[in-house]
Amino acid sequence: MPAPPERPRPTGRRPGDSGTRDAILDAALALFAERGYDGASLRAIAAAAGVDPGLIRHFFGDKEALFATAVADRMQVAHLLARAASADPTTAGRAMTEAYLGLWEGPDTGPIVRALVRSATTSESAARMMREMIGPRIHDATGGDTALAGRIALAASNLLGVAMARYVIGVGPVVDLPRDELVDRLAPVVQHYLTGA
Amino acid sequence: MPAPPERPRPTGRRPGDSGTRDAILDAALALFAERGYDGASLRAIAAAAGVDPGLIRHFFGDKEALFATAVADRMQVAHLLARAASADPTTAGRAMTEAYLGLWEGPDTGPIVRALVRSATTSESAARMMREMIGPRIHDATGGDTALAGRIALAASNLLGVAMARYVIGVGPVVDLPRDELVDRLAPVVQHYLTGA
């Protein structure tokens, strides 16, 4: 068997409907989630998508725009939390806790929020995006009630810390807690933050 | 006045006791705190210390060793928390909250913990260091009581989330809260996590 002729990938457009653009977005999201904004190189993303790095530039321009379309624009997420928070006040704590953990665990949303957090801690532009994304949502959901916004923010901060410990850093005791028990322990506290009761 | 001869810095050892090593450690800590492990380049650290990059290698070997000596080794910190947590049970929540916030705000400890968190979210080796540092301390402080360890971990996670929101990401409502009020709101919750009451 003669050695396969090492032929390079053909140049030019591909026939049919190649879902290349989406492949890039998926790979980008996955790598941003895993390594953060700076750690995910365009080349690595292109490789993961099975695509030439030049294509990224072709489709999205620069890295920040890619991040925005892959991560930020899919963030229809914050209002979901605010909705949970303003639901039936007697169960808001549990609802928000469930919604939040679901966000981190969902196969679609998990990468988004991991990418956001991993990037926001290191890259100022990612942090800015996150602020600009979350701030207005809270403002909308509270109708400008700053006291309520404060309560929601504290509840969300608690959940953020737990998620960091459980899903990002991997702090033993928090990882080992079964999910049910975790919810049972968090829900009353979140409820307390939200309603003050 | 003739143009100053542009003379390059002299090579060779400097006279007197140059605190170069410490200058490097200080600069390294500051930059790790500001940009995280990957974001802080050895060259930038050297520049901030007013020193040739080669010196870092001379003193510390490689980057990980520098991080370890600048950040990790100064972490006499965790046991401080554990101590607060196991103090007088009626005030443990407030004590731990104060101790934790003090950690983030202290001019000496703040950079350490910021560096740790910023790095641990992105760099796996930093995350490992953090785990290896915190895990045993909790184990020691609890004497192997895993239920207690779980309670402390949940309390610490809450505080971690608040600190992330307030000092790292900069979430509006959490930043705007006056410190006193923040403590007043957090302390009872931390107390609840710790004691179950």
Add this chain to the structure above:
DNA sequence: CGGGGAATTCCACAAGAGGGGAGTTAGGAT
């Protein structure tokens, strides 16, 4: 008053980053 080792400089290197441009092929509108 030597001499060895530590502190310090500069230079070099290979690898990888993001970005840009030129050229090739296919799809779709006319």
Add this chain to the structure above:
DNA sequence: ATCCTAACTCCCCTCTTGTGGAATTCCCCG
């Protein structure tokens, strides 16, 4: 059937990174 545009690959450039080594100067111990 023709042409414009979009998809696609390859090559290049410049910058930065971590690391390594050679050369110089000074301190300190004998």
